[in-house]
Amino acid sequence: MSRKVVIVGPAHPLRGGGMATFNERLAYAFQEAGDEVEIVTFSLQYPSFLFPGKSQYSDEPAPQGLRIKVLINSVNPISWWKAGNYIKKQKPDLVIFRYWLPFMGPCLGTIARIIRRNKFSRILAITDNVVPHEKRPGDIPFTKYFLKACHGFVTMSRSVQQDLEHFEPRKPSLYLPHPLYDNFGPAETKTEACAALGLDPKYNYLLFFGFIRAYKGLDILLKAMADAQLKGMPNLKLIVAGEFYEDAAPYHQLIQELQLQDKLVLRTDFIPNAEVRHYFCAADMVVQPYKHATQSGVTQVAYHFDKPMVVTKVGGLAELVPDKEVGYVVELDPAAIAQAILRFYTSQEAPVLIQNITKYKKRFSWQRFVQSVWELEKRLSYK
Numbered sequence: 001m002s003r004k005v006v007i008v009g010p011a012h013p014l015r016g017g018g019m020a021t022f023n024e025r026l027a028y029a030f031q032e033a034g035d036e037v038e039i040v041t042f043s044l045q046y047p048s049f050l051f052p053g054k055s056q057y058s059d060e061p062a063p064q065g066l067r068i069k070v071l072i073n074s075v076n077p078i079s080w081w082k083a084g085n086y087i088k089k090q091k092p093d094l095v096i097f098r099y100w101l102p103f104m105g106p107c108l109g110t111i112a113r114i115i116r117r118n119k120f121s122r123i124l125a126i127t128d129n130v131v132p133h134e135k136r137p138g139d140i141p142f143t144k145y146f147l148k149a150c151h152g153f154v155t156m157s158r159s160v161q162q163d164l165e166h167f168e169p170r171k172p173s174l175y176l177p178h179p180l181y182d183n184f185g186p187a188e189t190k191t192e193a194c195a196a197l198g199l200d201p202k203y204n205y206l207l208f209f210g211f212i213r214a215y216k217g218l219d220i221l222l223k224a225m226a227d228a229q230l231k232g233m234p235n236l237k238l239i240v241a242g243e244f245y246e247d248a249a250p251y252h253q254l255i256q257e258l259q260l261q262d263k264l265v266l267r268t269d270f271i272p273n274a275e276v277r278h279y280f281c282a283a284d285m286v287v288q289p290y291k292h293a294t295q296s297g298v299t300q301v302a303y304h305f306d307k308p309m310v311v312t313k314v315g316g317l318a319e320l321v322p323d324k325e326v327g328y329v330v331e332l333d334p335a336a337i338a339q340a341i342l343r344f345y346t347s348q349e350a351p352v353l354i355q356n357i358t359k360y361k362k363r364f365s366w367q368r369f370v371q372s373v374w375e376l377e378k379r380l381s382y383k
Contacts, residue, residue, distance in 0.1 A: 003374075004036045006087050008111065009098030011041040012062045013070070018181075018210070018297035019128075021273065023098060024063050025183050029366035031065070038067040038090075040083055046103075047075055060272055074107045084114025091120045094377055097150070100128035105142030112149035122380045124373070125150045130163040143167065151380040154373065157316025172379040176372050177320060180364045181301045184276040193281035199239075199265065204345065206238045207283035207307075210298050211245045212268065217289035217312065219254055220334055224289070226258040227338035233345065238287075239265040241279045280305040285327070285344055289337055290314055303361040308353040310340045324349075326357045 007027055010020040023039055030037045062068065071086060073079040087095060095115055097108050112123050130143060144167060147153075152172040155161040161175050194201040212218055218240065224230070225238055244251075248268065255261060271279065280286070286302040287310045299320050302309050309327035311317040323329040328340035344350060 002034055002036055003094065004090065004092040005030050005038075006090065006092045006095045007037065007039045007098070008072075008083075008087070008095060008108065009039070009041065010045060011039040011066075011068050012060070014042055014045055019098060019100065021181065021183065022178075022297065024066060025179075025181065025366065026096075026369075027066050028063075028183075029179075029370045033367070033370050038069060038092075040069050040071050040087060042072045042074060043070050043079070044073045044075065060274070072107065072111070074104060077110070080107050080110045081114065084111040087111070088115045088118045088121070091118050093121065094373075095121050095123050096373075097123065097125045097146075098128065099125045099130075099146055102136070102139040102142035102146075105144075105146040109142075109146035109149045112146070116149065122152075122377055123150045124152050124154065124377065124380065126154045126156070127160055127164060128156065130160055130167060152376055154376065158319060159315045172376060174372060174376045176369055177364055178297060178300050179366045179369045180304045180361060181297060182304050182366075184273060184280075184301065184304070186277075187305050188277060188281045190282055193278045196275075196278040197267075197282055199282055201282075203235050203237045204233075205265070205283045206236070206341065207279055207286045208238060208240045208242070208289075209271075209279060209286065209301070210242045210296075212240070212242050212248075212251070213245045215291050217291045217332070218251060220291070220312075220332065221287055221289040221337060222251070222254050222258060222260060223334035224337035224341065225260055225263055227335065227342075229342050230338050231263065236345070237263055237265055239267065239279060239283060241267045241271050243270045244268055276301065277305065280307055283307060284350070285310065285341070287337065287341070288312065288317060289332070290317060291332060296320075300364060303357060303364065306354050306357050306361075308344065308350065308357065310337060310344075312337075322356075322360070326353055326360055 007023050009023045011023050014020050027037045027039055071079060071083040115121050116123060147168050153164055155164060155175050156178045158175055161173060164173055191201050208218060208221055230236060280301060285308045288296060288298060290312050292314050296317060309321050311321045311329055312332045313329050318329045321327045321329055330336040330340050
């Protein structure tokens with residue numbers, strides 16, 4: 001039996017990084033299960049003074065085979081009413097909101113309340129964050145406003161589920177690990193990837209990937225790269241691939257102070273989806289030196305391309321990367337990160353880690369994610 005699903009959140013033409021990619025991949029997964037799906041997305045996600053990147057909009061082609069309707073302006077309440085009424089009249093079985101930032105609470109909470117007036121649709125939120133990485137005035141009331149409009153929740157890390165229980169302890173919620181990002185194309189050889197990126201394949205490459213923000217700890221990783229033992233490895237380089245979402249000057253100053261210019265490959269523009277696989281396939285290992293985190297889509301891209309990882313012992317990262325099985329879980333400390341990198345290159349563990357990854361990643365299927373969402377939907381109350 002075909003069911004109707006509406007996903008509310010970032011999608012093309014927004015470039016939105018992992019959020020838009022996730023929503024589009026989730027829509028495909030529902031379609032593969034035989035459901036009818038539409039994504040309702042933003043014409044404007046952030047006012048320009050709140051957006052840290054260069055552009056909110058993608059110049060890539062729209063994903064094929066998906067219905068995406070652009071309706072929501074996050075700062076225009078008239079658009080909230082239009083979007084809410086549009087979805088309400090369709091009477092979808094399930095509406096899935098992506099919630100990641102309290103700023104979106106008034107907008108998404110109002111849309112959800114309007115939809116609920118049809119007394120039919122169930123409202124589910126995938127809560128990437130409940131307590132945001134960067135705190136601002138209004139976080140608590142905006143978050144409460146949104147969460148009260150929902151019937152239930154999916155979290156992709158146990159730390160977020162714990163945060164959620166402080167706000168909505170009685171509503172059904174389910175922890176579901178982030179599925180694999182398997183939509184960036186097949187793996188390629190290191191030689192092919194390096195050729196695509198204009199890199200010399202004789203080097204060993206580490207990868208830091210994604211938007212650069214303070215909580216992601218690039219400064220910690222740069223200090224780790226300055227470790228005498230790593231500096232003494234002439235064939236080792238770090239690729240930094242992702243757009244700065246804050247002032248880049250302190251990072252460049254740190255690179256100068258640590259004399260790391262020859263150890264780095266800086267690709268600090270937005271990385272389009274078509275190029276993602278090149279960066280992961282050129283790298284030997286992915287490093288996530290986050291200072292705090294919930295879950296990370298970067299982990300699931302690394303799994304897809306069978307890349308071992310170094311992650312810090314914060315938030316939900318360690319839940320997804322079993323220590324010394326598929327990578328290394330370390331303290332948030334440059335010396336600890338440096339020692340894990342050194343161990344990777346000087347031990348014989350790499351082939352074992354990769355073999356373990358090919359087995360472990362099978363649990364992160366989109367089919368399982370969708371099935372679990374429908375099981376949770378049965379527990380949701382209309383009240």
